[in-house]
Amino acid sequence: MDMKKKHEMNVTIREARPAELGRVLEINRLAFGSDIEAGLVRDLMEDPSAQPVLSLVAVQDNHAIGHILFSAVKLTGETSTPPMSILAPLSVVPEKQSQGIGGALIRAGLEHLSQTETALVFVLGHPGYYPRLGFQPAGCLGFEAPYPIAEKHADAWMVQALKPGALDGPSGHVECAEALDKPEYWME
Secondary structure, eight states: OOOEEEETTTEEEEEOOGGGHHHHHHHHHHHHTSSHHHHHHHHHHHOGGGOSOEEEEEEETTEEEEEEEEEEEEETTOSSOOOEEEEEEEEEOGGGTTSSHHHHHHHHHHHHHHTTTOOEEEEEOOTTTGGGGTOEESGGGTEEOSSOOOGGGGGGEEEEESSTTGGGSOOEEEEOOTTTOSGGGTOO
16 A cells, blocks of 8 residues: 655655665664664564554655654453554654654554554653654553663653544553564663
8 A cells, every 4th residue: 555645844655665675774774873773674574573564754855764663562461452553663864853754754654553443552752752743651551661661761651542442441561573572672
């Protein structure tokens, strides 16, 4: 499915194509200044336990400048919960940061997921940024991160309901894909 959405900053958001994996990995390397997140993206794309994944790119002037990845998560021990996802990672090339492209990627991803059966989306991110996009602290709602989050960073573990009443259902320990289930991705 090739979803395309034009945004006010002359950026098109669409699903990433398999042939663009090299550029997607480059965007992550540039955005984070290391290979860690690029390796995570590559590993999640290949990880059966991460499926289904939603991989979107932001394109400006026929050039991919941003990327977001959502992968499947579940609650430990629960077998009948609706599908859930985690947002990780979000990347925008340095020269295009702070221009609303990351927010546009998040909104497009959440909109796409809301049209599927996905009920909840989790993120471990900046508590000053993600609440502006509808996320709220998840720990106080009974959702434990895959790895313990230090108390001083507890508000960085967040969730957003995409379906009415989704936060009223089961809660517990969130289990992510094997590729993301490594302590180094959860430590500050």
